[in-house]
Amino acid sequence: MLSEDLKRFLQSDFKKLKIIWIAFQAAAAIYYFVARFMGMQWELEGKTEFAYTWVFFVVAVLLAVASILYQKWSLSAARIGIRTAQGLKSGATADVLLAKRQGYAELDEYDRGMVAVFGYVQTSYIVTWSMQEAIAVLGLVMTIVTRDESNMIIFSITAFALLFTSKPHALKYLERAVRMPLRA
Numbered sequence: 318m319l320s321e322d323l324k325r326f327l328q329s330d331f332k333k334l335k336i337i338w339i340a341f342q343a344a345a346a347i348y349y350f351v352a353r354f355m356g357m358q359w360e361l362e363g364k365t366e367f368a369y370t371w372v373f374f375v376v377a378v379l380l381a382v383a384s385i386l387y388q389k390w391s392l393s394a395a396r397i398g399i400r401t402a403q404g405l406k407s408g409a410t411a412d413v414l415l416a417k418r419q420g421y422a423e424l425d426e427y428d429r430g431m432v433a434v435f436g437y438v439q440t441s442y443i444v445t446w447s448m449q450e451a452i453a454v455l456g457l458v459m460t461i462v463t464r465d466e467s468n469m470i471i472f473s474i475t476a477f478a479l480l481f482t483s484k485p486h487a488l489k490y491l492e493r494a495v496r497m498p499l500r501a
Contacts, residue, residue, distance in 0.1 A: 323428040326420045327435055334439055334485045341446040342480050345453040349473040352457050356466025373459040377452045384448035391441035397490055400437045431491055438490045449479040
């Protein structure tokens with residue numbers, strides 16, 4: 318179980334993580350609307366054939382698979398366990414900005430290590446979301462190259478679906494780390 322001090326300390330960070338997740342979703346929506354707006358400006362006969370459109374689809378599939386595998390790997394029990402052990406070893410050595418935050422001084426050594434684990438989990442989520450958002454960017458680029466906004470639909474739906482399924486549950490991973498037999 319996470320201590321109340323740790324939950325209180327990480328509350329604002331978790332809110333920021335959710336805001337970042339929403340921003341990634343908003344960016345994917347903006348790419349879709351940009352493609353639709355651009356498509357309205359093109360003439361019907363203006364569509365061009367691009368011989369390598371399949372490359373965009375292959376790269377999108379690779380990004381989708383990579384984002385899923387990366388999230389499963391980076392947030393696996395083994396990786397969280399390794400990060401927990403590293404965080405507990407380096408928990409006392411916090412960077413200056415973290416040490417200046419209100420409430421950090423009240424945390425015990427174990428909770429300071431868990432703050433480092435939360436940073437790792439946060440980074441893992443952002444890397445995953447970046448790969449998922451890149452799918453929407455690929456759709457926008459393909460739309461511009463082919464001058465066909467209908468291509469954007471599949472890329473946007475894929476990006477939204479992946480972003481939706483990777484909603485942040487950072488505290489769940491910290492709870493998992495606490496249950497591991499690493500507590501010193």
